Amino acid sequence: MMKFLKFLSILSTLAMVFVLVGGALVTKTGSGMGCGANWPFCYGTWSMEMFIELSHRIVSSAAGILVLLLSIISWRKIGHIRETKFLAFISIFFLVAQGLIGAAAVLWSQSDFVLAIHFGISLISFAAVLLLTLLIFEVDHKFDADSLIISSAFRRQFVWLAIYILVVVYSGALVRHVDSSLACPSWPFCDSNKPLSLDYHLGQWVQMGHRLLAGIAFIWTWVLFFKIRHHYRDSRIMYYGWGIATSLITIQVILGGLVIFTKANLMIALLHALFITLFFGLLCYYLLLSYRSIKR
Numbered sequence: 001m002m003k004f005l006k007f008l009s010i011l012s013t014l015a016m017v018f019v020l021v022g023g024a025l026v027t028k029t030g031s032g033m034g035c036g037a038n039w040p041f042c043y044g045t046w047s048m049e050m051f052i053e054l055s056h057r058i059v060s061s062a063a064g065i066l067v068l069l070l071s072i073i074s075w076r077k078i079g080h081i082r083e084t085k086f087l088a089f090i091s092i093f094f095l096v097a098q099g100l101i102g103a104a105a106v107l108w109s110q111s112d113f114v115l116a117i118h119f120g121i122s123l124i125s126f127a128a129v130l131l132l133t134l135l136i137f138e139v140d141h142k143f144d145a146d147s148l149i150i151s152s153a154f155r156r157q158f159v160w161l162a163i164y165i166l167v168v169v170y171s172g173a174l175v176r177h178v179d180s181s182l183a184c185p186s187w188p189f190c191d192s193n194k195p196l197s198l199d200y201h202l203g204q205w206v207q208m209g210h211r212l213l214a215g216i217a218f219i220w221t222w223v224l225f226f227k228i229r230h231h232y233r234d235s236r237i238m239y240y241g242w243g244i245a246t247s248l249i250t251i252q253v254i255l256g257g258l259v260i261f262t263k264a265n266l267m268i269a270l271l272h273a274l275f276i277t278l279f280f281g282l283l284c285y286y287l288l289l290s291y292r293s294i295k296r
Helices: 002-028 048-077 084-107 117-136 152-177 202-231 236-261 266-295
Strands: none
Touching: 002 048, 002 084, 002 117, 002 152, 002 266, 048 084, 048 117, 084 117, 117 152, 117 266, 152 202, 152 266, 202 236, 236 266
16 A cells, blocks of 8 residues: 555656646636636637646646545554645645635636735645655654754744745746746846836836845745755765755756747747745755654
8 A cells, every 4th residue: 555655656746747837838828718707618619728727727627636635544554644634625625725716716706916925825736745755654763853953043034035936936827927028138137237227017027026025035046055064064965965955946047037038939938837835845844854753
């Protein structure tokens, strides 16, 4: 049964990645109404938009079944691990929530500011599934994390950074929903020859707001890396793990610039969504380690 559970956890995690990237694809291609104002069935006119939206619904439904199965079996088999039941509940709850928000967006007109919440909710569900997978594979035992003690200062940093990243993710989703990916033709500033002023339209303010928030997250992550290197040089899971997190956020920022330079190339935009997903998932693992450190 444990072999099946491990296989199921990997499959569920991959499915959640496809849900997140697929949602970004739907937004980037303007395929949200590809099936018409119908949900869960699809009665739209055959087109690429219909194919993208229908594929996203099928993948999301399959992910829902997989995550539900993973949660039930995990609850029964590794329920003695104190975080399991909470993560199982969170993964299902937020996956259902993102599905309902998606349905509401199709059946009733929603503002861009409401629709931007969709990606963040899916991200929380992905993180919960990923943490369940790490528990199933006993990653803590393999990397000697059982005895790791994280100071209160670093625990607070991880908590606030996780909350802040959700704000950054929301702003990025808002950029896509208000169609402002190319509102600023240059990078990192909107227009090097013109200061940001009140006459800039909403898209430019949203775009520059996202860049500012992302820049702060980038600096914050690097500062944490240097602090962790100083205090936890001998801890593989802290030093090398946060080194990976720092690499992910760096690639994320580079991809953000490439989105502008390539005129919103679809593949670059999807990779941009993928890397912030991976970064947030790894960050949530440090939240798990912080929680366990408090218990010790």
